[in-house]
Amino acid sequence: MRRNVLRWWPLLAFMVLLAYPWILREPYYHFLGFNMLLYATMATSWNIMGGYTGYKSLGHSAFFGLGAYLVAIAANQLGWNPLLSAPLLAIVVMLVAMALGWIMLRTSGSAFVIATIAMLLIFRLLALNLRDITKGAPGLSQPLPPWPPEFSRMPFFYYMLVWLIVALVISAYVRRSRFGLGLLAIRDDEGKAEMVGVNTTLYKVLAFGLSAYFVAVGGGIWSYFQTHISPVFAFDILVGVDMILMTMLGGLGTLWGPVLGAFILIPASDLILFTFKSQIHLAILGALMLLVILFLPRGILPTLQDWLERRRAPRAAFVGARAMADVLAEQAHAADGVQPVPDERVVAEEAKR
């Protein structure tokens, strides 16, 4: 019985989300709902790089802003429909991210984090200064959506829901694929991953591009949702920080963690913003991030899972042994596709020749 519930809960959650705009009909809740879905999508996307691969980018707002600006410019100059152009132009952003990633991924650890911050700052400065294209600090406006204002946010909500599902499906697929296995291997030990035949550079660049894609789609849709964008908000480092915080809160490297984190943090953050001034809000955001990293570094889902398993442990000793055998078999099966690990002695001998 419990098993069935566990299996079907994503569908249940999906139904709840479908009904959400009709249950909570105030425009504010539509706004909140859109933000939750937007950030859940972006955090899911960030997680592919930051969680699966272990490279934590602080500059993902660059792709958010890039997506937002491309969509706004295409709408103004070429008359492209933002909802259709967002996923298309995000491909351009993905290619930019892959090119930049190819350069930046020569670094790792802290150096990578700082390189991504520098990248974001360069983009923001360009957005502020290339006035012919971006109109500088005041920013860009674009036409309002054609549907009546009382519905204005509902289509955005459902559209964003579609993209969250796409992002989750891709994320789940990546996680189970050989590609994802390679990413996890890179996270655990990049040197060894390379030795067993993972093309680490290619994998990292692909993961970086993929993790930029949905962030750029989100930026594009957000740009239409806002109708007015400016460099300070489009290239705000805090957008990227939110993605990280949500992912780490929910569970770094898990499928549902980023979504859970976004669904907790967006309403909480709004509540704090209403109650206090925006500066206190920033301090609380920072303090929360500190607390999560220091005391809940693995996030809610993995911690919860551990706790449940420990409670169930005695009863499940026998089941556990069987499950372990299953896992081992599965791993052996998964390893079929991967090249065999060369024996160290053989490698050394070959090097001598």
Added chain:
Amino acid sequence: MGVRCEACVNLPSANVLIQVAIVGLLTGGVYALMAGGLSLIFGVLRVINIAHGAFLVFGAYLAYWLFRLYGLDPILSILITIPLFFLVGAVVQRTMLSRVRSEPGLFVLVTFALAITLEGIMGALWQSTGRSVRTAYTGEVIKLAVLDFNLRLPVVRIVGFGAAIAVLGFFHTLLLRSNLGRAIRATIQNSTAAQLVGVNVSRVQAVAFGLGLAAVAAGGSIFSLIWTFNAASHEEWISKMLSVIVLGGMGSLPGAFIAALIMGVVESVAAVTMTTYLSPIVFYLVLFLVLIFRPQGLMGTRIREG
């Protein structure tokens, strides 16, 4: 005056260039003090302290309020802020950094979280008004005629440079002559080996973080004399300091000093030859390119990893 265009580089006269270069050198001295602490922290703890900029602005606020409330000259307030920040640094290291699971990237996130926490606190306490200390000698200029050049050097920059060099000299002596300094340098070179010969590495780490913040506290006092700041300024300044230490070679103190002078001059020259708004890009580009293509900087260890 020829064609005007914003993006074009316009060449100023030789007199202006020389003057700007000298002011840049003076500024570079202050950068050396601000960034030196960051480099020391990285050298000992292998942590890039993103909160360094926030602590800089915090130090500047302290100097500002000591001046506003008690009329204390920012240069003198260094004597108060240095011990205070030393303690804060040691406590932060012991309570936060030493608890973080050692994983590359996670340390940076901790210090980043610390930075935005501080920004929020400062913003809530002191609003977003730009502040700067105006002493009796603010705005004074020393005129110098050397060869054919007429140079006008702002007094605050000279005072700031002098104070920065004095504090740097103090730290330099501390690192070279004292046993503590020897322990710190040994830890920078090889922390495992240092531990083996009896250095209490975890204590050295706390002390080094404290010293790093003490240096930035002194930098903050001088900073309040020269620049205008508010809570959000730290973002701009941490990128400047990062590009200095990355250029100099992370963990290398002489490298940081030379790089600070270079960046001071480059920045001043960029400010008169490019659009003012675009000139910070020099720092971001140096940071980005050096990290990727020459991670060891001018004189330091490679930091692509770690």
